[in-house]
Amino acid sequence: MLDTQSALLTVNQMTEADRLTIAAGTAEEVLMERAGASVAREIIKAWPPCRVAVLCGPGNNGGDGFVVARHLADAGWDVQVGVLGPRDRLKGAAAHHARLWSGLTAPLTPAVLDSADLIVDAIFGAGLSRALDGPVAELLAIAARTAPIIAIDVPSGVIADSGEASGAVAAKLTVTFFRKKPGHLLLPARHFCGKVVVADIGIPPSVLDMISPQTFENDPILWRGHFPILSGDGNKFTRGHALVWGGYRMTGAARLAARGAARAGAGLTTVTCPEVALGVYATALTSIMVQPLGDQASFVKLLADERITGLLIGPGAGVGEQTRESVLAMLATGRPTVLDADALTSFQSDPETLMASISGPCVLTPHNGEFARLFDPCGDKLLRTRAAARRSGAVIVLKGADTVIAAPDGRAIINSNAPPTLATAGSGDVLAGIILGLLAQGMEPFLAAAAAVWLHGEAARTFGPGLIAEDLPDLLPKVLGTLFSQI
Ligand SMILES: NC(=O)C1=CN([C@@H]2O[C@H](COP(=O)(O)OP(=O)(O)OC[C@H]3O[C@@H](n4cnc5c(N)ncnc54)[C@H](OP(=O)(O)O)[C@@H]3O)[C@@H](O)[C@H]2O)[C@@H](O)CC1
Numbered sequence: 001m002l003d004t005q006s007a008l009l010t011v012n013q014m015t016e017a018d019r020l021t022i023a024a025g026t027a028e029e030v031l032m033e034r035a036g037a038s039v040a041r042e043i044i045k046a047w048p049p050c051r052v053a054v055l056c057g058p059g060n061n062g063g064d065g066f067v068v069a070r071h072l073a074d075a076g077w078d079v080q081v082g083v084l085g086p087r088d089r090l091k092g093a094a095a096h097h098a099r100l101w102s103g104l105t106a107p108l109t110p111a112v113l114d115s116a117d118l119i120v121d122a123i124f125g126a127g128l129s130r131a132l133d134g135p136v137a138e139l140l141a142i143a144a145r146t147a148p149i150i151a152i153d154v155p156s157g158v159i160a161d162s163g164e165a166s167g168a169v170a171a172k173l174t175v176t177f178f179r180k181k182p183g184h185l186l187l188p189a190r191h192f193c194g195k196v197v198v199a200d201i202g203i204p205p206s207v208l209d210m211i212s213p214q215t216f217e218n219d220p221i222l223w224r225g226h227f228p229i230l231s232g233d234g235n236k237f238t239r240g241h242a243l244v245w246g247g248y249r250m251t252g253a254a255r256l257a258a259r260g261a262a263r264a265g266a267g268l269t270t271v272t273c274p275e276v277a278l279g280v281y282a283t284a285l286t287s288i289m290v291q292p293l294g295d296q297a298s299f300v301k302l303l304a305d306e307r308i309t310g311l312l313i314g315p316g317a318g319v320g321e322q323t324r325e326s327v328l329a330m331l332a333t334g335r336p337t338v339l340d341a342d343a344l345t346s347f348q349s350d351p352e353t354l355m356a357s358i359s360g361p362c363v364l365t366p367h368n369g370e371f372a373r374l375f376d377p378c379g380d381k382l383l384r385t386r387a388a389a390r391r392s393g394a395v396i397v398l399k400g401a402d403t404v405i406a407a408p409d410g411r412a413i414i415n416s417n418a419p420p421t422l423a424t425a426g427s428g429d430v431l432a433g434i435i436l437g438l439l440a441q442g443m444e445p446f447l448a449a450a451a452a453v454w455l456h457g458e459a460a461r462t463f464g465p466g467l468i469a470e471d472l473p474d475l476l477p478k479v480l481g482t483l484f485s486q487i
Pocket residue numbers: 015018028031032033035036057058059060061062063064123124125126127128129130131132133152153154177201
C-alpha cells in the first residue's frame with residue numbers, strides 16, 4: 001500500500017474513519033468538539049477579533065458550526081448564528097452542540113450576514129446529497145460579496161468525492177479533518193476551497209489500515225523510495241536507454257521530450273527520425289543521439305536492441321498509418337512505453353486495436369481532448385481516468401491543472417503542484433519525456449508517472465513567470481537536488 005499520509009478519503013471512507021474511532025471509545029460529540037475547536041483556532045490565528053456570522057446547516061456540518069460559534073464567542077468575538085430549518089431538526093452530536101450554544105439563533109436569511117466581517121460556512125459538508133436549493137445558493141452568493149468565508153470541511157455545494165461545485169462560492173480558507181478529500185484537489189471545487197488546512201481531530205491513522213484508501217495527493221512520499229538510484233559502479237547502459245520516435249514536421253516536440261528523458265536520468269537517449277529530418281535533429285541535439293528511421297522493418301530491427309529500456313512515441317509524430325504501425329511495433333516489444341499526443345489520436349477510429357495491443361508496462365498521457373478520442377469522457381475526472389486505466393491496462397495520466405494518474409489496479413493520484421504557467425506549447429512533450437526517462441531506468445510505471453508529473457510541476461513553480469517548455473528540462477537538476485537533499 002502507498003504511504004497513507006497523503007491519502008484522500010471518500011465520504012464513505014471518512015464516515016468509516018469516524019465510525020472506527022467512535023467504536024474505539026471516542027464519543028461523536030468529542031470528535032465534533034475537536035473539529036469545531038480546530039476551525040475556531042485557525043480563524044483566531046488568521047483574523048483579529050471581529051463580527052462573525054456562522055451559517056449552520058441541518059446536519060453534522062452545522063453541528064461543527066455551533067462549536068465554532070461557542071469558541072469564538074468565548075474568545076470575545078461578536079457572533080451571529082443562522083440556522084437552516086427548524087433547530088429541533090438537529091440530531092445526535094449536532095443537537096448536543098446546538099444546546100451548548102447559549103446565544104441567539106436566527107433563521108438562515110441574508111439578515112444574518114448584516115455587518116459581518118467574516119462568515120463561517122457550516123451549511124453542508126460531506127453530507128450534501130442533492131443540488132443546493134435556490135435560497136441557499138442565493139444566500140451564499142450574497143455571503144461571497146459581504147466578507148471572507150471560512151468553509152468547514154468543504155464549501156457548501158462542493159461534492160467532496162467528485163469535485164463538482166454547483167452553487168458553491170469561493171472560501172478564503174477551508175478546514176477539513178484527518179485527511180483531505182478528492183474535492184479539495186479536483187477542479188472546479190479546488191478553486192472554491194481557498195487555502196486548505198487539515199486538522200487533527202484525534203482519529204488514529206491506524207484506521208486507514210482497515211480502510212485501504214486508493215486515492216492519494218501527489219507527494220514525493222509516495223514515490224521517493226522507488227526513484228532510480230545511481231550505483232557507484234554503474235555505467236551509462238545500466239542507467240537505461242530511452243528511445244524517442246521523432247516526426248519530420250514538428251521536430252521540436254520530440255526534441256523537448258528527449259531532453260526531458262535525459263534530464264530525468266536516462267543514461268542514453270536516442271531520437272529516431274525520418275532521414276529527411278536527420279539534419280534538423282542532429283544540429284539541435286548534442287549528447288542526445290540521432291538515428292535514421294528507415295522503413296518499418298529497420299525500425300523493428302532497432303527495437304530488437306535489448307539495451308533500449310524505454311520507448312516514447314507521439315510528440316510531433318503526425319497522425320496516421322505510420323504512427324499507428326510504429327506504436328504497435330513498440331507495444332509488441334513488451335518494453336516500457338509512453339504513448340502521447342499523435343500516438344493516441346492515431347487510434348481515434350479504432351481504440352480497440354490499441355487497447356488489445358497493450359500488454360507490457362505502458363503509460364498514456366492524454367489531455368482532455370485526446371482522452372475523449374479514445375475513452376468515455378463521462379463522469380468525474382477520477383472516475384473516468386480510473387475506468388480508462390482499467391479498460392486499457394495502461395497507466396493513464398489525464399493532464400490538466402488537476403492531473404490524475406490512475407493505474408489499472410484502481411490506485412489513483414491527484415496532482416496539485418502544477419502552476420498555470422505550464423499551459424504553454426510543448427510542456428506536455430517534456431512531461432512525456434520525463435516519464436520515459438524514469439521508465440527507462442526501471443521505475444514502476446504508476447510511480448514513474450506520478451514522480452514525473454510532480455517534478456514537472458515543481459520545475460515550473462521553481463521557474464516562475466515567463467516559462468516556456470524549453471526551460472523545463474534544465475530545471476530538473478535543481479528540483480531533483482532539492483528533493484534528494486531532504487532525505
Ligand atoms: N461524523 C462525525 O463524527 C464527524 C463529522 N463531522 C462533520 O460532519 C459533516 C458531515 O455531516 P453529515 O453527514 O450530517 O452531513 P452534512 O454535510 O451536515 O449535511 C447533511 C444534512 O444536510 C441535508 N442536505 C443535504 N443536501 C441538502 C441540500 N442540497 N439541500 C438541503 N438539505 C440538504 C441532509 O438532509 P437529507 O439529505 O438527509 O434529507 C442532512 O440533514 C462533515 O462534513 C463534518 O463537517 C465533524 O464534526 C467531525 C466528526
